[in-house]
Amino acid sequence: SKDNGRNRFTYFTASMQEAAQARMAISNELRRAIDDDQLAVHFQPIIDMASGQIRKAEALVRWLHPARGPVSPVDFIPIAEHTGQIVTIGNWVFRKALAHARRWRRVDRQLTVNVNVSPAQFYHTNGENCRHWLADHSFDTGGGTGPPEVGIEITEGLLLASNSAVMKQLLAFQQAGIKISLDDFGTGYSSLSYLRKFNLDYLKIDKSFVYNLEHDAANVALCEAIIVMAHKLGLEVIAEGVETEQQYDILRRAGCDYGQGFLFGEPLPPDAFEALLHGPPLL
């Protein structure tokens, strides 16, 4: 009835307003979080599927809110992207990750630390932000003794919306020797054409394909096909969200190069991650 319609309308308006207020609160508190040292970077191991050795780490931001407790990046990164705060946060994460990567390289010449770079960081003053990273730090890009010390992870959305500024920026990263991983592959508005258009280095199979892999023949088929395709295009494959021995087995037999997930280790504070580096292979 009409009444129902009006009630529903009122209901949605109220909840939308609440959601907007909640976003605003998060955004305001996030500003303080940056100033008051409430953010931290954790590191999750990425292993070579064949040897079980740690080869990479993904840097993941953490927010320990003084009253709310830990706030998931899923809940504040999208807001930070919307407000532009992601530029400040992203720069901060990148500097932290690079500093740790430098230290850990003395323990392990093979280690690369991957940092998530949000599309907003590419668009910020035409990628000036990212160019600063390249100019401000003289990267250890391997130089024959190992892989580059840092890599970046980007998402499909950035490539779909690709313009010449984004293309130029990606090229600048690659010319600086920084490897690019395509994150969350298979989610989003997948178009395979960008795999041809961009010369990417790694493809990360989204964890939704790995989840329940041992009980889902369709996901096994998809993972196998993605791995074959990626290899033919010259990309290496990282599987995300590996939680069980069986998932690890299936992926390794399918030729997956790297694995990341709770089976190998969760994201850890820098000291705990460093302890892993000194320890035996994870599997």
Ligand code: C2E
């Ligand atoms: P992502 O880039 O896909 O990162 C992987 C996420 O999967 C992380 O969630 C990680 O903790 C989680 N994960 C790892 N292993 C497993 C597993 O075995 N099972 C399951 N279910 N999950 C696993 P997290 O840390 O909550 O981060 C969520 C998202 O927030 C990230 O997804 C990324 O999109 C974003 N994010 C996190 N840190 C940053 C950052 O510094 N910058 C930007 N731009 N985005 C970030």
Ligand code: CA
């Ligand atoms: Ca990522």
Ligand code: CA
């Ligand atoms: Ca991912």
Ligand code: CA
């Ligand atoms: Ca994700």
